Amino acid sequence: MSFAQDSRLEVRPLIVNDAETCDQIVLTLPRHFGLESGRRACAQAVRTSEGWVAVLDGRVVGFLTVQSYFDTTVEITWMAVHAEFRGRGIGRRLIERLRREVQARGYRLLLVSTLAPSYEGDTEGPAEEGYAATRAFYQAVGFLPLQEVPLYWGVGSQPALLLVMPLQ
Numbered sequence: 195m196s197f198a199q200d201s202r203l204e205v206r207p208l209i210v211n212d213a214e215t216c217d218q219i220v221l222t223l224p225r226h227f228g229l230e231s232g233r234r235a236c237a238q239a240v241r242t243s244e245g246w247v248a249v250l251d252g253r254v255v256g257f258l259t260v261q262s263y264f265d266t267t268v269e270i271t272w273m274a275v276h277a278e279f280r281g282r283g284i285g286r287r288l289i290e291r292l293r294r295e296v297q298a299r300g301y302r303l304l305l306v307s308t309l310a311p312s313y314e315g316d317t318e319g320p321a322e323e324g325y326a327a328t329r330a331f332y333q334a335v336g337f338l339p340l341q342e343v344p345l346y347w348g349v350g351s352q353p354a355l356l357l358v359m360p361l362q
């Protein structure tokens with residue numbers, strides 16, 4: 195069942211009390227959040243950054259956090275939907291809310307980075323389990339691939355794909 199139009203699903207601003215539930219959501223996605231350093235950075239972001247959560251019947255089932263640059267750009271820094279609820283329109287609802295909010299504040303561009311298609315470790319397993327699905331998601335909700343950047347996350351890191359969404 196899709197939650198794309200479901201009024202039981204609410205998207206509201208992230209508050210610090212949501213942080214532990216966000217940590218739990220991340221633990222349902224070991225394939226995507228396999229690195230302890232990544233989980234720690236995400237845990238920090240949900241405690242300190244602005245963000246939004248998707249709430250279904252009172253339960254937080256997805257979130258995203260953001261960071262802004264200049265007065266033009268907002269980057270999605272972390273995003274996850276609980277494994278049991280993936281593929282049912284919750285991510286799309288989070289992006290739609292984010293887009294409305296930042297557009298109203300006058301920002302011009304949404305930015306997100308994810309693992310690039312050239313990353314060899316991404317070729318194993320079914321596409322829907324890995325970052326091919328994440329790239330497909332971002333493009334389905336309106337992001338355009340901009341550039342692959344080697345070492346985007348620092349020395350020894352995997353190549354990133356940057357995607358942008360212009361805001362009208």
Ligand SMILES: CC(C)(COP(=O)(O)OP(=O)(O)OC[C@H]1O[C@@H](n2cnc3c(N)ncnc32)[C@H](O)[C@@H]1OP(=O)(O)O)[C@@H](O)C(=O)NCCC(=O)NCCS
Pocket residue numbers: 198223226272273274275276279280281282283284285286287307308309321322323326327328330331332334335
């Ligand atoms: C990526 C993620 C946030 C997307 O949220 P979601 O709720 O699963 O996505 P939605 O159901 O809203 O999908 C929206 C659209 O994306 C596309 N999409 C989603 N999952 C897809 C998949 N596995 N394969 C292909 N396309 C997909 C579909 O076109 C879908 O369109 P539809 O609404 O017409 O069906 C979520 O799946 C997730 O947490 N993934 C693991 C962690 C992750 O990758 N986080 C981002 C790190 S950069």
